[in-house]
Amino acid sequence: MTDRALKAMTEDLETPDFEDPAFTLPVPLEQAKVAIVTSASLHHPDDADFEPTDTSYRVLHADRRDYILGHWSPNFDATGYAADYNTVFPIDRLDELAEAGIVGSVSQVHLAYAGNQYDLATIRMDTGPAGAKFLREQGVDVVLLTPV
Amino acid sequence: MSTLAHVFEAAGIATVALGSQKNQIKNTAPPRGLWCDFPLGRPLGVPGDPDFQHKVLEAAFELLQATGPVFEEYDVSIEDDPTEMVSCPLPPRHDPDAHPAVDEARGLRAAYDRAVEKYGLRVGANRTVDADHVIDAIEAFVRVAEGTPWKEAGIPGIPARVSQDIRGYYETAALALSDRTPAAYATTRWFLDQTETGKVIMDARQAMADAGVKQPIWFFMTPGDR
Numbered sequence A: 001m002t003d004r005a006l007k008a009m010t011e012d013l014e015t016p017d018f019e020d021p022a023f024t025l026p027v028p029l030e031q032a033k034v035a036i037v038t039s040a041s042l043h044h045p046d047d048a049d050f051e052p053t054d055t056s057y058r059v060l061h062a063d064r065r066d067y068i069l070g071h072w073s074p075n076f077d078a079t080g081y082a083a084d085y086n087t088v089f090p091i092d093r094l095d096e097l098a099e100a101g102i103v104g105s106v107s108q109v110h111l112a113y114a115g116n117q118y119d120l121a122t123i124r125m126d127t128g129p130a131g132a133k134f135l136r137e138q139g140v141d142v143v144l145l146t147p148v
Numbered sequence B: 001m002s003t004l005a006h007v008f009e010a011a012g013i014a015t016v017a018l019g020s021q022k023n024q025i026k027n028t029a030p031p032r033g034l035w036c037d038f039p040l041g042r043p044l045g046v047p048g049d050p051d052f053q054h055k056v057l058e059a060a061f062e063l064l065q066a067t068g069p070v071f072e073e074y075d076v077s078i079e080d081d082p083t084e085m086v087s088c089p090l091p092p093r094h095d096p097d098a099h100p101a102v103d104e105a106r107g108l109r110a111a112y113d114r115a116v117e118k119y120g121l122r123v124g125a126n127r128t129v130d131a132d133h134v135i136d137a138i139e140a141f142v143r144v145a146e147g148t149p150w151k152e153a154g155i156p157g158i159p160a161r162v163s164q165d166i167r168g169y170y171e172t173a174a175l176a177l178s179d180r181t182p183a184a185y186a187t188t189r190w191f192l193d194q195t196e197t198g199k200v201i202m203d204a205r206q207a208m209a210d211a212g213v214k215q216p217i218w219f220f221m222t223p224g225d226r
Helices: A003-010 A079-083 A093-099 A122-139 B003-008 B024-026 B050-065 B100-107 B111-118 B129-144 B159-179 B186-194 B198-210 B213-221
Strands: A031-039 A058-061 A109-112 A142-146 B014-019 B032-035 B070-071
Touching: A031 A093, A031 A122, A031 B111, A058 B070, A058 B159, A079 B111, A079 B159, A093 B050, A109 A122, A142 B003, A142 B050, A142 B129, B003 B014, B003 B032, B014 B024, B014 B050, B024 B070, B024 B111, B032 B050, B032 B111, B050 B070, B070 B198, B100 B111, B100 B159, B100 B198, B111 B159, B129 B159, B159 B186, B159 B213, B186 B198, B198 B213
Parallel strands: A031 A109, A031 A142, A142 B014, B014 B032, B032 B070
Antiparallel strands: A058 A109
């Protein structure tokens, strides 16, 4: 079992095309409010777990650290996350960057989706825009996207 | 991941996407993509190494300087060593009347509890099957491996999910038994290749395949390259 073999299983998966993709110029990073959006299916213990085909999102609160890894795929290493959640969700690192003045601030809320989805239409048309709208309402300027 | 990048950019949020699979992030072309050749599951590279993680973030946020779509490759790779296996002592046989896998899993409970105490309950063993019921789940897979049809074996949930929780129980215990954070997949190899329960899962999976069970039911009980 190797990382290379697992990656090779999915490297040729068909990928969606995005015609005329948007490109947003950010405010300077030292003024930006930054959030993390992860496809690792993270959630708090009191939130609903993700189903494998779940296209909805969960809100992750920055004042908590009880993030459970909810991704159902058996094809990735989970012990890195188990030992240090920053390996997937670098919330402590963002706090340090904010304290150093490198980023303006860290959002108090972040989002998690379930990656490895085939129903991308729902994410493109429904739950993705809803998550973006939610973060915009929190004043988020920049999003760091992390997979597993 | 990249789909979300496009959606969020359209909503007026600048994004930086980390990707571990080169073809995936390159072909889906998020507006700002950084391919990091790190093992799947470790997008920031090295657990417990804030300096390493900060360097990855520095490279990622550097992409915000671009005035148009940009794709970059991070200049450090982390190669998975397929021969590396975590060195964890397995408990000696305690109850000769119990199946070796059951005896073993019982013996690992203290290590599992220590790991949860130290790291929190972040993965495995508490989603479909909690730690108190892992033994029941292993016994069900023993029955499957010995020939009982999987639907009659008492598996307490979807086989792949139950198997994942059992694996999570073992890999969490391994965190307490190892003197350092294991390399990626080192605990998975240990579980599947060295432990009695890993052998049971592999045998049950094979028994289900041989019995003509639909492939999605058994295939995801282990990583796909098994």
